[in-house]
Amino acid sequence: MPSQSQPSFIGIELCGSKLRAATVNDEGVIGERRETPFQVDKLVPQISALVTELRQGSTPEAVGVAIPGLVNRKTDRVVASRDFPGIVRDNLHAELQDATGLRFELENDANAAAYGEFKSGAGRGSRDLFYITIGEGIGGAIRLSTASLPSTGRIQESTGRSPYATQSEPVGHNSTAVITISTAPP
Numbered sequence: 573m574p575s576q577s578q579p580s581f582i583g584i585e586l587c588g589s590k591l592r593a594a595t596v597n598d599e600g601v602i603g604e605r606r607e608t609p610f611q612v613d614k615l616v617p618q619i620s621a622l623v624t625e626l627r628q629g630s631t632p633e634a635v636g637v638a639i640p641g642l643v644n645r646k647t648d649r650v651v652a653s654r655d656f657p658g659i660v661r662d663n664l665h666a667e668l669q670d671a672t673g674l675r676f677e678l679e680n681d682a683n684a685a686a687y688g689e690f691k692s693g694a695g696r697g698s699r700d701l702f703y704i705t706i707g708e709g710i711g712g713a714i715r716l717s718t719a720s721l722p723s724t725g726r727i728q729e730s731t732g733r734s735p736y737a738t739q740s741e742p743v744g745h746n747s748t749a750v751i752t753i754s755t756a757p758p
Contacts, residue, residue, distance in 0.1 A: 581635070616667045640709055682705055
């Protein structure tokens with residue numbers, strides 16, 4: 573676990589049939605990790621249990637939850653999630669805060685992954701970043717001069733799944749491409 577003298581965070585990802593969680597310190601160093609089967613009807617108790625287990629006597633500054641779907645950052649509401657329609661409800665953010673007593677941030681999973689790469693991963697030190705992920709779905713984000721361009725329903729829908737597909741098959745593995753964009757002349 574990250575040093576308790578450093579502020580820590582907990583990151584949780586809803587992915588397929590699993591919840592994945594980890595502690596992270598200010599430098600982006602990952603500490604403890606946990607994974608558990610995901611049951612959408614028990615989402616709040618499951619996240620609360622993961623947070624309690626990962627806290628181990630410390631108080632993280634915040635908990636981030638990466639959700640495969642559209643998240644309204646102004647209202648902290650999950651607007652749409654094609655794969656997990658049960659998480660679309662008015663008070664998920666408040667339910668999580670009430671259950672744990674901690675600050676929560678909800679974010680689209682591709683946006684959250686892009687931010688992580690920008691701050692601590694392959695995009696560290698870059699001014700601009702283009703991020704795309706291919707796994708159980710397809711998602712992406714663009715970060716230009718420290719301003720994120722969030723996914724919109726149309727973009728996510730058109731890149732994520734074709735409305736004309738008759739069958740959806742999962743990709744056999746997760747692939748990620750991080751491309752840093754140079755805006756300086758050659």
